[in-house]
Amino acid sequence: MDDSVDRHIARWRGKAPFDERVEAIVTRMQFLVKHLAQAKDGALAAVGLQDFEYETLHWLGARGEGGRATPSELAAELKVSPAGMTGRLDTLEKAGLVRRIRSVEDRRRVDVELTSEGRAIWLKAMDLRGEVEDTMVGVLGPDDQEILAALLKRMLLRMENPGRG
Amino acid sequence: MDDSVDRHIARWRGKAPFDERVEAIVTRMQFLVKHLAQAKDGALAAVGLQDFEYETLHWLGARGEGGRATPSELAAELKVSPAGMTGRLDTLEKAGLVRRIRSVEDRRRVDVELTSEGRAIWLKAMDLRGEVEDTMVGVLGPDDQEILAALLKRMLLRMENPGRG
DNA sequence: GCAAGGTATTTCGCCAGCGAATCTTTCGTC
C-alpha cells in the first residue's frame, strides 16, 4: 500500500534528477512531525495546554523536582531563539505554571522552575501525549523501534557535529 | 557517542513514567526536521527563496511541465491550511514564480501553475536542497536508507489511515 | 426559476517565532 509520499514520488519520477530514497525519507519525517503536532494539539487541548507550552514544561520537568534552568539553556535545548523563549515563559508565567527567579550571585541570569501547579498539569499532559505518540510509534514492534531510533540517532549526530565525518 | 536526545532521556530516567524508545524516536524526528529546515533556509537563500516557497514550487513542479493544481489540492498535500496556501501563493505570484488562472467552466476554482521563471528557480534550488538532505541522510548506507524509509512509511500509513489497524 | 445549501477561495484578526537592537550586569585589561 502507498502513502502520500509514494504517490508524490511516483507522479514525479523521471521529471527531475534527485534521489528518491532521500526525498522519501525527508518528506516522510516532515509529514510525521506535522501529523504528530496536529494530533498532539488536539489531545493537549483537553488540559488547556498548547504544544509549545507542553514542550517547555516537559524539558523543565526533566530537570527533576525543583529543578531549574535558565532561558538560554531552554532555548538551546528546544532549538528556539532566545526571544522566542522569553515569549513562551511570559505565557507560562502568566498562567502560573512557571516561576522566574533572578539569580543572586549573577544578576544577569534568571532561573526558571515549575510551580507545583505546573508540575501537576505537565504530568496530566504526559499521559495524553503518550497516547498519541504510542499510536504512531506503536505500529512498529520493539525491535523495529530500536532500529529506527538508532538510525535517527546517527543522522542527528551528524547534524549536531558538523565537523565529523 | 550520545546525541542531545540521549542526554535528555538519561537526565530524566526514573523521574516520570514514559516509554523511552518512543520519546527518543519522536524527539529525534522533531530535531532532525528542525535542523533540516534551518540548514535548508541557509542554502536556499542563495537563490533568494525561503523554505516554504521552495516547498510549494516543489509540489507544483511535481505536476510536470505545464502541470496545474488548485490551492486546495496544494494545501492538502502540503498539510497547510487553505488560508496559509493563499498567503504562500500571494508571495509567489508577486515574485512572478507562479501564475493563478481562474477556471472557465467553474469560476469558483483557481488553477495554479509555475511560470517559466518559477520552474528555472525551482530547478536551481533543488540542487542546493539536495546537498543539505544528502548530507543528513548520507550518513546511512543505501541499505539502511531503505530500512529507514520503510519504517517511516509504516508510521505514516498509520497516521494517514486512522481507521486501520 | 429561484431559494437553500454546498464548495472553493480569500479576507480578517490573532499568535508564536525570528533577527536585530537594547538594557543591564559582569569580566578583562591596562
Add this chain to the structure above:
DNA sequence: GACGAAAGATTCGCTGGCGAAATACCTTGC
C-alpha cells in the same frame, strides 16, 4: 579602579500560519 568588550535576558518590528467569517459561485430540490 575605570572603561571597553562580552554575556544574559528582554523589547521591537515583521512574517508565516491558523481558525473563523466572508465572498463568490455552483447545484439541487421544489
